[in-house]
Amino acid sequence: MRVWRWIIAVLVLGAGILSWRVLSVSVRHHEDVPASAEMVRRGAYLVRVGDCLVCHTRAGGAAYAGGREFDLGAMGTLYSPNITPDRETGIGNWSDDDVRAALQLGIGRGRKHLYPVFPYASFTLLSDADALAIKAYLFSLPPVHATAPPNHMRFLFNLRILMAFWSALFNPNQRYVPDPQQSDPWNRGRYLVEGLGHCGECHTPRNIMQARKSSAAYAGAVAQRWHAYNISSDAKTGIGAWSDDALISYLSTGHAEGHGTASGPMAEIVQNSLQWLEPQDIRAMVTYLRALPPKAATDVGVAAQLPESEADLAYGKSIYAGICANCHRTDGTGVNTPYQTLRGATTLSAGHAVNLLQVILAGSSLTTTAGETKMPSFARGYGDAEVASVANYAAKQLGGYHSGIGAADVHRQR
16 A cells, blocks of 8 residues: 555656646736627637537536536546636636636646546647637626536546646647648638547547547547447548538538438537538538548447347337337338438448447437437337347348347447
8 A cells, every 4th residue: 555655646746746837838827808799709609619518518407507427437427517607616717818728738727637528638729819719708608606516536536636647648738730731621620620629539439548549530439328430531431432412411410311310429519519600611621521541440349240030130120110110111211301211321330239229228319400300218118128129120121230239238238
């Protein structure tokens, strides 16, 4: 125990010194800039781009008042903070420098290191002007007095000061500099995708230190029990075979003909962020995504596919006919809206059943300017074996592959 205490003491001391050096070099003290109407307008748009609403709003809670739970498995549980201008429970007392330090360095007010669940390793690319515009908008909101539940991080992970080491290793602490060799749309797209849009935070697998693997950038990863698909330019497992129109449609409406409808966290992003972006920004993102190096899809930890029995497929067919066909038809073409179409959906053709099981068990909803599409959860009404059978049938009949799901797989997914 004494050795461990010495190791922890040295780490904490080193992190403290490192933290002080980062702060003293990177955070210059300025007078707060008065917020103009234009800054507030610009900030409102940038907050949309960053999808701040989703992470900083709990179910049934006030917008931006925090409290959303993030289950980090063995590391513990975090809750998002209140970012309304309430002076006691929010950020009402934060200065311009405080906001810049949080967004660009991952250091909150009082020199408190933030956990990288807050994607400051992406937000670090933000310009000072954009960071202050975000502050101007947040400070224009009505203050909400709401305290997030206390975090429950396990030992070592609860030592915020150790995040100084993480930041030193994985936060480049660099503002975005346009590449003069690239076009304006490419540069704008990179700023949005790599920076405020922080797409790589979900679509890139993590290393043992929970930092993004640059060698597998955008090759796909499991986040919040959903598979964030490969969005590199790989033609087989990524978006290389998608047309520009399909990508634009998917990002701006949550649906692309022949590719399916956004579900889970991606549906939230479309609903609260992407559908509100200017068309030229969506096109810029597509331009940049098109230029990403192709990467083969990463392993999502799914067992080898095994052919299902005829009896299992027949059982799944009967469940599908009784429940699923009411909205999706027996051939998967959808009854009322293209959003119900299953033919060609990546969820059914990905070669694994992570999202297929998740959408059956958890359901999904997507509200756009075109209306609301809702997939209810069937977790309570059906047992593990029933869910496995209907998933196997849908994958085989509409996706053309053997998912080989068993009741134990469904139980784990629950």
